[in-house]
Amino acid sequence: xxxxxxxxxxxxxxxxxxxxxxxxxxxxxxxxxxxxxxxxxxxxxxxxxxxxxxxxxxxxxxxxxxxxxxxxxxxxxxxxxxxxxxxxxxxxxxxxxxxxxxxxxxxxxxxxxxxxxxxxxxxxxxxxxxxxxxxxxxxxxxxxxxxxxxxxxxxxxxxxxxxxxxxxxxxxxxxxxxxxxxxxxxxxxxxxxxxxxxxxxxxxxxxxxxxxxxxxxxxxx
Amino acid sequence: xxxxxxxxxxxxxxxxxxxxxxxxxxxxxxxxxxxxxxxxxxxxxxxxxxxxxxxxxxxxxxxxxxxxxxxxxxxxxxxxxxxxxxxxxxxxxxxxxxxxxxxxxxxxxxxxxxxxxxxxxxxxxxxxxxxxxxxxxxxxxxxxxxxxxxxxxxxxxxxxxxxxxxxxxxxxxxxxxxxxxxxxxxxxxxxxxxxxxxxxxxxxxxxxxxxxxxxxxxxxxxxxxxxxxxxxxxxxxxxxxxxxxxxxxxxxxxxxxxxxxxxxxxxxxxxxxxxxxxxxxxxxxxxxxxxxxxxxxxxxxxxxxxxxxxxxxxxxxxxxxxxxxxxxxxxxxxxxxxxxxxxxxxxxxxxxxxxxxxxxxxxxxxxxxxxxxxxxxxxxxxxxxxxxxxxxxxxxxxxxxxxxxxxxxxxxxxxxxxxxxxxxxxxxxxxxxxxxxxxxxxxxxxxxxxxxxxxxxxxxxxxxxxxxxxxxxxxxxxxxxx
Numbered sequence: 001x002x003x004x005x006x007x008x009x010x011x012x013x014x015x016x017x018x019x020x021x022x023x024x025x026x027x028x029x030x031x032x033x034x035x036x037x038x039x040x041x042x043x044x045x046x047x048x049x050x051x052x053x054x055x056x057x058x059x060x061x062x063x064x065x066x067x068x069x070x071x072x073x074x075x076x077x078x079x080x081x082x083x084x085x086x087x088x089x090x091x092x093x094x095x096x097x098x099x100x101x102x103x104x105x106x107x108x109x110x111x112x113x114x115x116x117x118x119x120x121x122x123x124x125x126x127x128x129x130x131x132x133x134x135x136x137x138x139x140x141x142x143x144x145x146x147x148x149x150x151x152x153x154x155x156x157x158x159x160x161x162x163x164x165x166x167x168x169x170x171x172x173x174x175x176x177x178x179x180x181x182x183x184x185x186x187x188x189x190x191x192x193x194x195x196x197x198x199x200x201x202x203x204x205x206x207x208x209x210x211x212x213x214x215x216x217x218x219x220x221x
Numbered sequence: 222x223x224x225x226x227x228x229x230x231x232x233x234x235x236x237x238x239x240x241x242x243x244x245x246x247x248x249x250x251x252x253x254x255x256x257x258x259x260x261x262x263x264x265x266x267x268x269x270x271x272x273x274x275x276x277x278x279x280x281x282x283x284x285x286x287x288x289x290x291x292x293x294x295x296x297x298x299x300x301x302x303x304x305x306x307x308x309x310x311x312x313x314x315x316x317x318x319x320x321x322x323x324x325x326x327x328x329x330x331x332x333x334x335x336x337x338x339x340x341x342x343x344x345x346x347x348x349x350x351x352x353x354x355x356x357x358x359x360x361x362x363x364x365x366x367x368x369x370x371x372x373x374x375x376x377x378x379x380x381x382x383x384x385x386x387x388x389x390x391x392x393x394x395x396x397x398x399x400x401x402x403x404x405x406x407x408x409x410x411x412x413x414x415x416x417x418x419x420x421x422x423x424x425x426x427x428x429x430x431x432x433x434x435x436x437x438x439x440x441x442x443x444x445x446x447x448x449x450x451x452x453x454x455x456x457x458x459x460x461x462x463x464x465x466x467x468x469x470x471x472x473x474x475x476x477x478x479x480x481x482x483x484x485x486x487x488x489x490x491x492x493x494x495x496x497x498x499x500x501x502x503x504x505x506x507x508x509x510x511x512x513x514x515x516x517x518x519x520x521x522x523x524x525x526x527x528x529x530x531x532x533x534x535x536x537x538x539x540x541x542x543x544x545x546x547x548x549x550x551x552x553x554x555x556x557x558x559x560x561x562x563x564x565x566x567x568x569x570x571x572x573x574x575x576x577x578x579x580x581x582x583x584x585x586x587x588x589x590x591x592x593x594x595x596x597x598x599x600x601x602x603x604x605x606x607x608x609x610x611x612x613x614x615x616x617x618x619x620x621x622x623x624x625x626x627x628x629x630x631x632x633x634x635x636x637x638x639x640x641x642x643x644x645x646x647x648x649x650x651x652x653x654x655x656x657x658x659x660x661x662x663x664x665x666x667x668x669x670x671x672x673x674x675x676x677x678x679x680x681x682x683x684x685x686x687x688x689x690x691x692x693x694x695x696x697x698x699x700x701x702x703x
Contacts, residue, residue, distance in 0.1 A: 118428045119400065138393060142386060151378070158385050165392050172400040177410040180348030184392070187355045191385070194362055198378060205371040214375040217456045 006054035007126045013047040014130035021140040024160055025101050028092050033156050034079050040163055041071030048170050051127055059178045066185050078192055082199050093150045101147055105140050112136040127171040134171050137164030151202055151209040155195050223264035224277050228339055230257045235332035242325040248307035251328050255300040262296035265289055283345035283416055286697040291479055292342050294557060298471045298564050299335045301672035305568045306464035308669045312575055318368050333360040341476050347413045350480055351395050358384045365461035376460035383453040384443060391440025397433035401426045422490030434488040434497050444477035446531045447504045448511035458527035463571030466523055470530040471564035475556050482541050486702055501542030508535025509639035516646040521580045522570050529606060532643050533559045540621045545628055549699045551620030558613035558680050565676035566602035569595050572668045582650060587659040596655045598673040603651045605680050607644040613683035
């Protein structure tokens with residue numbers, strides 16, 4: 001694969017990652033959200049492998065396989081099991097004002113390009129143009145966590161943000177050192193275990209996974 | 222060797238306590254583990270004192286005067302908290318607020334949390350620091366929801382989500398830091414070591430580093446509990462079990478501030494401006510003001526003291542932002558005395574809440590008569606925390622104030638306003654709780670005397686006359702941070 005082709009593939013996959021990010025912003029069905037999240041993980045994994053091949057960084061293959069295992073297989077599987085157990089398979093969430101959220105998302109992409117411009121100038125890697133996309137993915141994950149009211153969607157937003165961070169590491173520096181990547185993956189695994197427990201606790205305590213009911217802790221006046 | 226014990230014991234103790242479960246002797250195992258950690262911490266401090274900074278395990282760990290003093294503090298407060306939690310948690314168990322599984326989980330996660338904090342402090346790798354910080358969050362999230370009440374679950378969820386978001390920003394900052402460092406130091410783990418980064422800080426790209434600092438500030442600032450990112454903190458502290466509030470307030474906030482200070486020194490070394498310091502000063506003052514005015518309208522006792530933690534972390538952040546030998550010394554001392562005073566306050570608050578079976582301040586009365594140790598412990602703790610002489614916090618706040626008047630006079634009124642409001646609010650709220658007659662709903666408790674006394678004596682001793690070795694030690698740390 002030539003460098004030019006690799007750069008193009010890289011940009012194309014980055015576009016797909018961003019697209020899945022926007023897809024998650026508008027998706028109302030919890031089930032559909034998990035599907036889009038799985039696709040995003042797959043694009044990321046393929047992208048990492050290609051970057052690893054072109055840049056001749058073999059530790060990126062490990063990162064790629066790790067992403068595949070964790071974000072395409074394991075996490076979606078855990079989420080599937082959880083929503084099945086908690087019987088929220090068919091649940092449709094009311095998202096606050098989708099067009100507005102999309103507009104904010106677009107603004108965030110522009111902001112990311114602006115913020116990352118100086119970093120891009122300094123980079124010599126073939127992936128340098130995708131750094132802004134990675135940051136936009138982080139921001140969109142953040143936006144999703146703010147605008148969603150369902151515990152499962154908030155967690156998917158959190159994981160999407162994590163995807164963006166992983167993507168940023170690949171774009172900026174061909175990935176963080178392996179020991180850091182492994183540690184981050186371990187943290188995500190523990191987090192998955194914890195939010196699994198939480199879903200059950202929230203469901204028992206509030207009779208639903210709608211976080212909107214969590215408004216008892218307020219400032220006394 | 223001491224380093225290995227220091228990190229190994231809590232990890233090992235966590236495994237043992239997970240196996241032992243809810244046995245009668247589990248609290249004693251917990252205390253023994255923390256005590257061994259503390260002894261190892263002292264040993265490590267002795268090594269650093271005698272031979273200077275240590276690099277261990279292939280430069281994986283780095284110990285200097287700055288992190289070893291926090292490591293000893295962490296180990297000490299964990300030990301006293303373990304002693305306190307023996308009686309406290311037994312009573313909670315007897316009253317059915319925690320089950321058998323809960324107790325097993327509590328003890329194992331307590332040790333895990335200590336391990337994560339010590340790893341944060343001692344690692345040389347900025348990436349590992351991030352991982353350990355996340356691990357510290359994750360190990361306490363489920364402890365906050367230990368009582369399984371709706372409010373506790375809500376608080377824990379907020380803690381999980383907000384700190385998750387915050388710490389994600391910090392990871393982005395770390396990626397940018399690695400981006401800048403890799404150009405100078407080459408790729409691989411070497412480029413993320415503090416020791417290497419400090420060595421080449423002058424040749425790191427300033428634009429990237431200032432951008433990275435914004436993300437690190439937001440990320441680790443969330444964990445420090447700086448306004449406006451502090452929303453998780455009062456909830457998590459008020460809903461979790463009291464020993465956890467004590468270690469969250471007394472230790473975890475310090476660890477996050479430690480990470481921030483290291484980053485600030487690095488960024489300032491690269492940009493040759495006071496940009497990072499200015500950002501920290503702004504966040505610090507904002508936290509002091511927001512927290513002190515929030516103190517006024519609190520009804521829940523633990524919630525009130527968690528706002529006080531935000532205020533004090535704001536003061537320390539401001540001091541480190543201001544920089545210079547006096548302010549930095551004040552900031553370091555403030556981290557130390559605040560930890561001691563605040564955890565001791567939480568110990569007495571825990572007992573007071575158990576006596577009245579509520580955390581509402583209106584219903585807590587007559588502590589002096591009901592249980593003099595709890596009453597006077599709380600009163601002295603509050604006098605210490607508001608900065609009355611001769612307690613140690615007076616010394617640190619006085620130093621910080623002097624440096625502010627000299628170097629940044631425009632900030633002085635804001636700092637004074639915050640301190641004054643907090644002073645008035647805390648004393649006014651605490652006075653009715655300690656004085657008066659014993660209400661009918663008050664039940665006696667056997668309080669844990671030792672931890673409160675130990676902490677108070679230390680805070681007083683530091684205020685009365687600072688021991689020479691502590692002075693020399695903090696001076697050495699100030700040298701490191703210039």
